Amino acid sequence: MATRHSRSAARLMMAPAVILLLGWMLVPLTMTLYFSFKKYLPMRGGDLGWVGFDNFVRFVSSSAFWPSVTATLTLVLGVLVITVILGILIALLLDQPMWGQGVVRIMVIAPFFVMPTVSALVWKNIMMDPINGFLGHLTRAVGLQPVDWLSQASMPAITLIVSWEWLPFATLILLTALQSLDREQLEAAEMDGAGPFARFFFIMIPHLARAITVVILIQTIFLLSIFAEIFVTTGGAFGTKTLTYLIYQRVVESQNIGLGSAGGIYAVILANIVAIFLMRIVGKNLEA
Amino acid sequence: MARAVTTRRKTVNTALAWMVAVIIFFPILWIVVLSFKTEGDAIKAPLEVLSAPWTVESYAVVQERSDYIKHFSNSLILSLGSTFLGLLVAVPAAWSMAFVPSRRTKDILMWMLSTKMLPAVGVLYPIYLLFIELGLLDTRVGLVIVLMLINLPIIVWMLYTYFREIPGEILEAARMDGAGLRQEILYVLTPMAVPGIASTVLLNVILAWNEAFWTLILTAANAGPLTAFIASYSSPEGLFYAKLSAASTMAIAPILILGWFSQKQLVRGLTFGAVK
Amino acid sequence: MSITIRALLGACAVSALAIAASAETITIATVNNGDMIRMQGLTDDFTAKTGIDVEWVTLEENVLRQRVTTDITTKGGQFDIMTIGMYEAPIWGANGWLVALDDLSAEYDVEDILPAMRNGLSHDGTLYAAPFYGESSMVMYRTDLMEKAGLTMPEAPTWEFIREAAKAMTDRDHDINGICLRGKAGWGEGGAFITVLANSFGARWFDMDWRAQFDQPEWKEALTFFVGMMKESGPAGYATNGFNENLSLFQQGKCGMWIDATVAASFVTNPKESTVADKVGFALAPNHEGVDKRANWLWAWALAIPAGTKKEEAAKKFIEWATSKEYLALVASKEGWANVPPGTRKSLYENPEYAKIDFAQMTMKSILLADPQHCCVKPVPYVGIQFVAIPEFAGIATEVSQEFSAVYAGQQSVDEALAKAQALTTDAMEAAGY
Numbered sequence: 002m003a004t005r006h007s008r009s010a011a012r013l014m015m016a017p018a019v020i021l022l023l024g025w026m027l028v029p030l031t032m033t034l035y036f037s038f039k040k041y042l043p044m045r046g047g048d049l050g051w052v053g054f055d056n057f058v059r060f061v062s063s064s065a066f067w068p069s070v071t072a073t074l075t076l077v078l079g080v081l082v083i084t085v086i087l088g089i090l091i092a093l094l095l096d097q098p099m100w101g102q103g104v105v106r107i108m109v110i111a112p113f114f115v116m117p118t119v120s121a122l123v124w125k126n127i128m129m130d131p132i133n134g135f136l137g138h139l140t141r142a143v144g145l146q147p148v149d150w151l152s153q154a155s156m157p158a159i160t161l162i163v164s165w166e167w168l169p170f171a172t173l174i175l176l177t178a179l180q181s182l183d184r185e186q187l188e189a190a191e192m193d194g195a196g197p198f199a200r201f202f203f204i205m206i207p208h209l210a211r212a213i214t215v216v217i218l219i220q221t222i223f224l225l226s227i228f229a230e231i232f233v234t235t236g237g238a239f240g241t242k243t244l245t246y247l248i249y250q251r252v253v254e255s256q257n258i259g260l261g262s263a264g265g266i267y268a269v270i271l272a273n274i275v276a277i278f279l280m281r282i283v284g285k286n287l288e289a
Numbered sequence: 290m291a292r293a294v295t296t297r298r299k300t301v302n303t304a305l306a307w308m309v310a311v312i313i314f315f316p317i318l319w320i321v322v323l324s325f326k327t328e329g330d331a332i333k334a335p336l337e338v339l340s341a342p343w344t345v346e347s348y349a350v351v352q353e354r355s356d357y358i359k360h361f362s363n364s365l366i367l368s369l370g371s372t373f374l375g376l377l378v379a380v381p382a383a384w385s386m387a388f389v390p391s392r393r394t395k396d397i398l399m400w401m402l403s404t405k406m407l408p409a410v411g412v413l414y415p416i417y418l419l420f421i422e423l424g425l426l427d428t429r430v431g432l433v434i435v436l437m438l439i440n441l442p443i444i445v446w447m448l449y450t451y452f453r454e455i456p457g458e459i460l461e462a463a464r465m466d467g468a469g470l471r472q473e474i475l476y477v478l479t480p481m482a483v484p485g486i487a488s489t490v491l492l493n494v495i496l497a498w499n500e501a502f503w504t505l506i507l508t509a510a511n512a513g514p515l516t517a518f519i520a521s522y523s524s525p526e527g528l529f530y531a532k533l534s535a536a537s538t539m540a541i542a543p544i545l546i547l548g549w550f551s552q553k554q555l556v557r558g559l560t561f562g563a564v565k
Numbered sequence: 566m567s568i569t570i571r572a573l574l575g576a577c578a579v580s581a582l583a584i585a586a587s588a589e590t591i592t593i594a595t596v597n598n599g600d601m602i603r604m605q606g607l608t609d610d611f612t613a614k615t616g617i618d619v620e621w622v623t624l625e626e627n628v629l630r631q632r633v634t635t636d637i638t639t640k641g642g643q644f645d646i647m648t649i650g651m652y653e654a655p656i657w658g659a660n661g662w663l664v665a666l667d668d669l670s671a672e673y674d675v676e677d678i679l680p681a682m683r684n685g686l687s688h689d690g691t692l693y694a695a696p697f698y699g700e701s702s703m704v705m706y707r708t709d710l711m712e713k714a715g716l717t718m719p720e721a722p723t724w725e726f727i728r729e730a731a732k733a734m735t736d737r738d739h740d741i742n743g744i745c746l747r748g749k750a751g752w753g754e755g756g757a758f759i760t761v762l763a764n765s766f767g768a769r770w771f772d773m774d775w776r777a778q779f780d781q782p783e784w785k786e787a788l789t790f791f792v793g794m795m796k797e798s799g800p801a802g803y804a805t806n807g808f809n810e811n812l813s814l815f816q817q818g819k820c821g822m823w824i825d826a827t828v829a830a831s832f833v834t835n836p837k838e839s840t841v842a843d844k845v846g847f848a849l850a851p852n853h854e855g856v857d858k859r860a861n862w863l864w865a866w867a868l869a870i871p872a873g874t875k876k877e878e879a880a881k882k883f884i885e886w887a888t889s890k891e892y893l894a895l896v897a898s899k900e901g902w903a904n905v906p907p908g909t910r911k912s913l914y915e916n917p918e919y920a921k922i923d924f925a926q927m928t929m930k931s932i933l934l935a936d937p938q939h940c941c942v943k944p945v946p947y948v949g950i951q952f953v954a955i956p957e958f959a960g961i962a963t964e965v966s967q968e969f970s971a972v973y974a975g976q977q978s979v980d981e982a983l984a985k986a987q988a989l990t991t992d993a994m995e996a997a998g999y
Binding site for chain 2: 007008010012013014015017018019020021023025026028029030032033036091094095098099100101102103104105106107108109110111112114115116117118119120121122123126127128133135138140141142163165168169173218222223225226228230233244246248249250251258261262264265266268269270272273275276279280
Binding site for chain 3: 509
């Protein structure tokens with residue numbers, strides 16, 4: 002069906018998207034690369050000349066670098082695990098017959114509509130604040146000392162906030178996939194004596210594999226660049242400084258554009274490693 | 290065909306599902322409650338909060354202090370504008386990827402997605418300088434373009450997965466009947482793709498509405514959407530829970546309502562090709 | 566129907582007037598503190614006087630800093646007036662990014678502005694930002710709890726006294742903490758507090774050769790003292806408490822003492838917000854026995870005009886209005902003297918009406934005691950008390966204070982934190998070319 006004519010037409014149609022994204026990627030990337038080889042301090046007169054790989058060396062030799070990579074991966078993995086597992090369970094639950102399904106579904110997907118700054122603010126103050134927050138009041142009501150979430154359990158707290166934001170997305174996709182599952186196949190398996198666990202692991206999970214990969218792929222893309230949730234809650238303290246946040250600190254707080262740009266390049270490399278890794282697993286799963 | 294479900298099982302399901310739903314929804318519910326309380330009452334223990342008198346005081350204060358309508362209309366323009374522009378660019382691209390796939394289609398798609406992984410803070414200065422050069426700072430046009438570019442990969446990918454599910458034979462048939470490329474897209478493809486496009490639009494409006502990095506850094510007095518509106522209510526001096534709750538409710542209500550009305554579409558549509 | 570028409574006509578007339586009057590509109594970026602919100606509410610007075618319209622961009626402090634810094638360093642020109650602090654003003658002024666405020670009108674009476682504030686907002690003797698409100702820090706304490714503990718707060722206490730008093734006031738069964746202090750990470754939060762505390766123990770950030778001083782015994786003594794005192798008498802989870810959290814604790818009667826910004830005085834004595842409004846006493850910030858430096862800082866939120874704005878004249882008019890004596894009188898007439906922006910003008914403290922307010926004199930004394938030119942016992946190469954007025958400081962101090970906060974949260978030891986602080990400061994200073 003693909004004639005030469007339609008091929009060139011296809012290229013033409015793809016062109017605007019590709020060119021735009023290429024520009025969106027290349028122009029800032031080139032500028033970032035340029036800055037990363039410079040000593041560029043806006044507060045001290047701006048461009049202070051070329052410095053070779055100094056910024057790159059300095060960025061990784063900082064004591065904050067490796068912890069930030071670990072923090073990034075911990076956060077991304079934590080959120081992925083929580084949202085996928087809870088997402089499957091909730092999707093299974095929502096797929097069952099019940100009263101008020103519409104309302105339940107609405108409530109479950111609602112966090113997806115809340116902007117990240119708002120959810121971070123709400124969780125930090127109104128929920129997790131040890132003195133005036135809801136959870137603080139709750140723990141005191143049962144006679145316990147309230148937990149200061151954001152210092153005592155900072156990473157779990159941020160993981161919780163981000164998972165809350167993304168759980169609806171995972172649930173939605175998994176639910177859609179679950180609804181397309183062949184009921185007869187399930188019933189046949191049941192007749193053959195397969196218990197609920199066997200049915201879950203041998204029929205449902207393989208069926209959901211594609212949906213799970215999609216959830217992982219899309220969420221990873223968004224999670225790698227998580228910023229607002231950390232900015233609002235801990236400001237990078239208590240081991241929650243991700244790579245993105247470290248770059249922010251170098252660029253905005255320290256006003257060292259060269260150093261921050263070098264960090265940006267590292268982040269691009271990390272993103273590409275993750276992308277290649279994802280492509281290996283997702284690519285296979287997404288082949289039609 | 291479907292097995293009769295016992296009432297008992299349905300009751301258990303219902304109870305369980307409602308419990309889960311209420312837990313997940315609770316923070317949102319709670320800010321709506323707090324937004325109708327005074328500052329002094331909003332920090333009290335939950336039961337005292339509920340028994341405290343209801344008031345719209347906080348909404349009045351927020352309304353007096355900031356121009357909600359301006360921020361709201363900016364949010365509306367930015368999210369709709371960027372989605373529309375995104376569709377304009379993405380539909381042809383997704384169409385050609387779906388119907389004239391080449392060996393590199395998958396790679397191009399993945400590359401597009403990977404552009405989303407660059408941390409925005411890393412390119413803050415380059416983009417800001419570019420915006421100054423182009424005179425786009427604090428303009429809606431500039432932000433529409435940025436939001437469109439940010440979400441373009443997702444749009445292309447979603448549309449691609451929808452288009453791919455449209456059987457190619459139908460297009461062949463249309464072509465046999467002498468339909469040109471334009472007619473093909475307009476009269477054959479579009480109607481079949483409407484549900485997919487609708488879901489795409491929905492998701493992108495949500496993503497654009499909630500984008501909070503560029504919309505804050507690239508705006509001042511003119512183009513700031515609701516994310517900028519919220520930034521003036523976080524942790525000022527003194528008590529602020531009620532005002533923060535009122536402002537948050539106002540910022541998320543429109544998109545929440547849109548989401549509720551279209552939840553069926555979302556539930557069916559958000560597949561990203563995950564359902565074969 | 567006719568009402569609608571009349572309303573419409575009225576609206577048209579008003580908007581016509583507005584168009585006629587608003588020859589110019591200036592855009593002001595400001596922080597969402599109470600005094601600034603009040604100023605926004607009073608903008609109409611300015612517009613009525615000058616015909617200049619004002620557009621406000623009100624942001625939370627951290628977002629504001631990020632926003633205005635990006636704009637000024639790139640010369641983005643998004644704002645005609647920026648609200649900045651005592652840290653930014655001299656640095657930006659030195660870079661030529663701000664319009665010098667050296668031709669303010671005679672009736673504005675720039676000499677009336679407290680010299681400490683003027684110096685802090687100047688570079689090489691030129692004023693670059695006009696203070697909107699100024700603050701130092703002081704002790705606020707509960708008179709009733711102090712009495713119950715059988716103690717009397719001297720006007721100028723020592724840290725040793727404070728620690729003993731805090732211990733005596735602490736009653737954890739009744740949710741009363743002897744002392745509430747900032748532990749929150751961030752250079753302007755816990756970083757500012759621990760720096761002034763260290764100053765009063767004889768420590769300093771840098772020696773005359775710009776070498777970091779965290780490996781010196783004074784820092785260790787100061788940090789150990791702070792952590793020990795907070796363990797004895799501080800609230801649980803103080804590692805995330807900043808100004809706002811402590812304010813709320815104090816207002817709810819959960820603190821015996823609180824050492825923080827002098828502007829807090831009007832909040833804790835306001836019966837509408839505070840449950841302890843009539844039981845608050847004030848004292849100077851403490852010093853360590855034998856050290857001749859008190860732990861009080863100096864800060865001002867000020868209005869500055871970015872160089873290159875096309876609306877310089879209108880912006881200057883606004884600054885003259887917002888930081889004038891008349892503005893103070895305007896606020897006083899609407900909200901009472903306790904609510905006027907404090908700490909900027911001599912005449913305010915000479916005003917008998919203002920002198921009647923409890924905390925006015927202590928605020929004034931604290932401000933006069935603070936000397937940004939000489940923060941520390943030992944000589945230093947820098948200006949600033951709770952900060953070091955060099956561009957690299959905000960980044961460094963935020964990271965250092967994050968290490969300290971981890972100590973407060975019990976996640977590392979004082980020695981570990983100081984070693985890390987020393988290493989990262991040295992590294993950042995090297996990167997900056999010192």
